[in-house]
Amino acid sequence: MNRIFIRGLSLPVKIKGVTVVDEESDYNVYINTRLSAATQQKTVKHEMTHILREHFYDNEPVVYNELEANAGA
Numbered sequence: 852m853n854r855i856f857i858r859g860l861s862l863p864v865k866i867k868g869v870t871v872v873d874e875e876s877d878y879n880v881y882i883n884t885r886l887s888a889a890t891q892q893k894t895v896k897h898e899m900t901h902i903l904r905e906h907f908y909d910n911e912p913v914v915y916n917e918l919e920a921n922a923g924a
């Protein structure tokens with residue numbers, strides 16, 4: 852249904868955040884609560900860029916999509 856759920860979760864420090872598309876086509880964004888508030892905000896923006904740019908449905912290399920999300924384009 853393309854709903855977006857953003858949740859905080861304690862993750863290993865190397866992981867800033869992750870987005871999972873579930874079987875209902877909803878986006879589940881998990882942000883690492885062990886990071887600073889500023890980093891968490893940046894990570895939400897990063898993951899939102901992936902969603903808005905439909906990176907989960909294109910066939911571009913992951914590295915390309917990561918650069919695009921980091922640019923916030």
Ligand SMILES: [Zn+2]
Pocket residue numbers: 897901916917920
């Ligand atoms: Zn990313």
